[in-house]
Amino acid sequence: MPPRPLAIGPAGHSAAHAIERARTARTARGYSQRQLAVRVTALGRPMTFTALSRIERTVRRCDIDDLVAIATALGIAPQTLLASPLTLPGAAGLGEI
Numbered sequence: 332m333p334p335r336p337l338a339i340g341p342a343g344h345s346a347a348h349a350i351e352r353a354r355t356a357r358t359a360r361g362y363s364q365r366q367l368a369v370r371v372t373a374l375g376r377p378m379t380f381t382a383l384s385r386i387e388r389t390v391r392r393c394d395i396d397d398l399v400a401i402a403t404a405l406g407i408a409p410q411t412l413l414a415s416p417l418t419l420p421g422a423a424g425l426g427e428i
Contacts, residue, residue, distance in 0.1 A: 349412040376400035
């Protein structure tokens with residue numbers, strides 16, 4: 332039996348939406364998916380605009396290497412793309428030990 336694809340969780344959905352918001356708000360016109368994919372590829376992380384589209388639509392998972400390269404291409408810190416609040420029950424105490 333082929334392995335089942337991993338589901339995209341709330342943090343993945345939040346990051347995908349943050350990537351799209353950052354991409355479109357980066358300049359007066361924003362970056363197109365194609366332009367951002369070219370920038371990411373130039374940084375050494377090959378990415379097609381189709382892959383970027385799939386990440387933004389939460390069809391494809393965004394791994395940590397993708398996230399860091401996308402953030403760098405956008406000129407923002409990677410944690411900015413992860414800073415969106417999660418809507419998980421009990422998420423307020425997740426960082427506490």
